[in-house]
Amino acid sequence: MRTTQQLSITLPKKMADVVKTKVRSGEYASESEVIREGLRALLARDRAVESWLNSQVGPAYDALKADPGRALSADQVRARLAAEHAKAR
Known part of the structure; x- marks a missing residue:
């Protein structure tokens, strides 16, 4: 049984030129x-995003849903970012 499959693809000229230049x-x-x-790079990025969603975004969402009082307003976020930026100077 074959482990590869031949495909015919069409790329924008600039992308095709990059491929040809690399070769x-x-x-x-x-x-x-x-x-x-x-x-392979695309699949690795997809795995990294999926891992981030599962390990950080999902738990943060669950925590916020369980305790909505933890949420910050947009103004509070801006103020915190401004304070962090000022400290970094």
């Missing part, structure tokens, strides 16, 4: 390798 420079052996590397 011409010797950084990659083929256009397929460039595309595979790009997809």
Whole structure:
């Protein structure tokens, strides 16, 4: 059974030029390798976002839902950011 599948894709000219340049420079052996590397990076980013959502965003949402009094107004957030910015100077 094959572990690869041939696809035909269309890219904007600038993206296609980047792919061809990467191959011409010797950084990659083929256009397929460039595309595979790009997809690996995309999948890694997706995993990182999913992990962040599960480990930080979800628990923060749950905590806020359980105790809405923890919420800050937009003005309070701006004031805190301004104070942090002033301290950093």
